[in-house]
Amino acid sequence: RKEVEQDPGPFNVPEGATVAFNCTYSNSASQSFFWYRQDCRKEPKLLMSVYSSGNEDGRFTAQLNRASQYISLLIRDSKLSDSATYLCVVNLRGSTLGRLYFGRGTQLTVWP
C-alpha cells in the first residue's frame, strides 16, 4: 500500500469554478502535511502547509482530518494559471529530518 494516495485526475474545469482534491495517507504517525504544485516539466514548489485546524491562503483552502487520515485542497474561483499538477505530501516525523512522501499528483486543467 502506498503511503499517500491521490486521484490522478485529470480534472478539467472552466475558469471561475470551484474544484476539490483529496488525498489519503496510510501511516497514522504522519505529522506534517503539505500541498505542492508542479507545473508541466518544472520542479515542485510548496503551495501551502496543512494544519489540523484547516488553513486558507487566498483562493486556496486546505483541510486535514486525522481520524480519517484524509487531506483536501479546495480551489475557489479557478484561474487559467492554476493549471498544474497538485501533489499531496506527508512527513512521517515532525522533525526536520523526516522523509517526505509524495502522492502521484492530481492534474488540473482550467479552461477559458
Next chain:
Amino acid sequence: EAGVAQSPRYKIIEKRQSVAFWCNPISGHATLYWYQQILGQGPKLLIQFQNNGVVDDSQLPKDRFSAERLKGVDSTLKIQPAKLEDSAVYLCASSSPRGGKETQYFGPGTRLLVL
C-alpha cells in the same frame, strides 16, 4: 537568493553506461535531498544528507546508485550501470529550518533518458 542549481538539464545514454548529476543547494542549506520522479508519479526520495553525512538512503538502489556530498555543500549522484527503468527526472532539493518550519526547495531537475 539563488535557487538550487542542477546540471546537466538533460542527458541521454544507453543502458549499461554511467552517468553523473550535480547539484548545488541554496547557500547555507544544511540538508540536501535527491529524488527520482518517474513520469506520472510523485518524487521518491533516494538519499538525504545533513551536511556531509547521510541521514536516509534506505530507498537508494545501492548496487548501481551512489551519492556523495564530501564538503557538505554541493553533491553528485551517480548511476553505474544505468538500466532502462532509470529513465526519470532526478530532482535535487535543499532545506534549512526557519521559524520552526522547514521547506524543501527543488532545483529544475535533470531529465535522464536511458535507451
